[in-house]
Amino acid sequence: MKAGKRMKGVVISKPIIYGNIATELLSRKTEHTHKWTVFLRGPNEQDISYYIHKVEFKLHETFVNNNRACKSPPYEVTETGWGEFEIITKVYFPPASGEKPISLYHMLKLYPPDTPGQSWPKGKPVSNFFYDELIFSEPTEEFFAMLTKGSGGPEVPLASPEGHAFSVESEAAECKRLEAAVRQVVVKHDEYRERAHAAEAEIATLRRDIAALESAG
Numbered sequence: 001m002k003a004g005k006r007m008k009g010v011v012i013s014k015p016i017i018y019g020n021i022a023t024e025l026l027s028r029k030t031e032h033t034h035k036w037t038v039f040l041r042g043p044n045e046q047d048i049s050y051y052i053h054k055v056e057f058k059l060h061e062t063f064v065n066n067n068r069a070c071k072s073p074p075y076e077v078t079e080t081g082w083g084e085f086e087i088i089t090k091v092y093f094p095p096a097s098g099e100k101p102i103s104l105y106h107m108l109k110l111y112p113p114d115t116p117g118q119s120w121p122k123g124k125p126v127s128n129f130f131y132d133e134l135i136f137s138e139p140t141e142e143f144f145a146m147l148t149k150g151s152g153g154p155e156v157p158l159a160s161p162e163g164h165a166f167s168v169e170s171e172a173a174e175c176k177r178l179e180a181a182v183r184q185v186v187v188k189h190d191e192y193r194e195r196a197h198a199a200e201a202e203i204a205t206l207r208r209d210i211a212a213l214e215s216a217g
C-alpha cells in the first residue's frame, strides 16, 4: 500500500520498555540453565498494539526457528537456554504508516550483577530492561490518527509503584542526579584549572631561579 500525505512539523513519541527477565532453573533435565522472557511493552503495561503491526525477536542461531514473530500482544518470547547473546527486536508499523521497521538491540542477561560480599538469592529473577521512546517524525495522516488514538490513559506513570521502574517521578529524580553530577564536574574542573595555574606559576619561578643560578655560576 502506498503511504499517504505526511504531516509537516509533527513529531510523536511513544514510550516503550524492552528487555528481559531470567530465572535460574533449579532442577535441570538438559544443559539449559535458565528460563527467560524477552519483551517489548508499554511502561504502564498499557496496550501498544494500536500502532504496532508486528514484532520480531531474532534469537541466537542455536535456537530452533530463531526468528520469532508476534503479530499481537504480548510481544514477548519465553525460552530456556544456557547462554547470553544479543537479541534483535524488530518493530514493524502498519503499512499505512509508511514507516520502516525499527530495530532494538538487547543483550539477554541471565546472570546477576557481581556484588562482592553479597550472594544473589537462589531463584530470584534477574532483570535487564530499558525505557526508550519510538519517535515518529512527520507521520502520515492515517498513522497520526492511529498514534493519537491510544487508550486515553497516562503513557508513563506519574509515580513508581511496585514493579514500575520508570515514571515521571523517577525521570525527575534522574535529572536531579545528572544536574548534581554536572555541578560536581564544574567544581572539579575549576579546582584543577587553579591547580594547573599554580603549577605553571611555580614552573616559571623555578625557571627564573635556574636561570639566575646559571648566570651567577
Ligand code: SLL
Pocket (backbone or CB within 6 Å): 060, 062, 063, 064, 080, 081, 082, 083, 084, 085
Ligand atoms: C555464549 N555466545 O556462548 C553465547 C551464545 C547461545 C545460547 C549463547 C540455545 C538453547 C537451545 C542457547 O541457549 N543458546 O539449545 O535451545 O554464551
